[in-house]
Amino acid sequence: NAGVTQTPKFQVLKTGQSMTLQCAQDMNHEYMSWYRQDPGMGLRLIHYSVGAGITDQGEVPNGYNVSRSTTEDFPLRLLSAAPSQTSVYFCASSYSGEWAEAFFGQGTRLTVV
Amino acid sequence: QQQVKQSPQSLIVQKGGISIINCAYENTAFDYFPWYQQFPGKGPALLIAIRPDVSEKKEGRFTISFNKSAKQFSLHIMDSQPGDSATYFCAARRYKLTFGGGTRVLVKP
Numbered sequence: 001n002a003g004v005t006q007t008p009k010f011q012v013l014k015t016g017q018s019m020t021l022q023c024a025q026d027m028n029h030e031y032m033s034w035y036r037q038d039p040g041m042g043l044r045l046i047h048y049s050v051g052a053g054i055t056d057q058g059e060v061p062n063g064y065n066v067s068r069s070t071t072e073d074f075p076l077r078l079l080s081a082a083p084s085q086t087s088v089y090f091c092a093s094s095y096s097g098e099w100a101e102a103f104f105g106q107g108t109r110l111t112v113v
Numbered sequence: 114q115q116q117v118k119q120s121p122q123s124l125i126v127q128k129g130g131i132s133i134i135n136c137a138y139e140n141t142a143f144d145y146f147p148w149y150q151q152f153p154g155k156g157p158a159l160l161i162a163i164r165p166d167v168s169e170k171k172e173g174r175f176t177i178s179f180n181k182s183a184k185q186f187s188l189h190i191m192d193s194q195p196g197d198s199a200t201y202f203c204a205a206r207r208y209k210l211t212f213g214g215g216t217r218v219l220v221k222p
Contacts, residue, residue, distance in 0.1 A: 004156070006215030034211075040122060042202055042212035043157070058209070082149065090156050099210050 002026050006091050006105035012027040013081040013112045021108050023091030029103070031094040032074040033058070034066065036087040037107070043090060049074055050097060081112045116140055117205050119213030127221050132190035134216045136203035141203035147179065148188050149212075151200045159189070161203070181191065195218045 033048035045058030047066040092102040147162035203213040
């Protein structure tokens, strides 16, 4: 029972590089989201999706792109990495739009130098 | 501007003691208030949750107290154990989840 799987677990990027953080869930959840976790700031919503083909911006979307071509996958793309994007990124999914329970992946620790 | 303010940022408690974490919110449209527990290297996991029409909810050693008029809610961990050492996040929902800043709890044996 995999749940929500994120890859990679760790990544170091140089400023200006681009990359994609992968997220996959096997629970057939329609709702998925990306958060970033920074010390003292909790988890802040970057982008979210309410189903395949439908995405929307969260609280801190600048510098990130998402797409949702399948129910299972919700990749997060960093277009041109900046040191301010150094953070731990979490993908989450939920079986309903009420987000009564969010299931989180184990996170991707990203460092931009 | 954080919509959900959480305090303290960290706390240390002796085994068997009570851990208390407080959260305050401004948006009265929030309709659901969960707490998440996160162990190092792991993603957060739902611990306990409450709706605003209830003043208290208890699950085992974990209790949420909710004060709607004060727009505050808190998590009490009774008989704290070393295995409770983790970071705890409060959250509030209005269509989406908004998280507090987190509290790192250390339970000393």
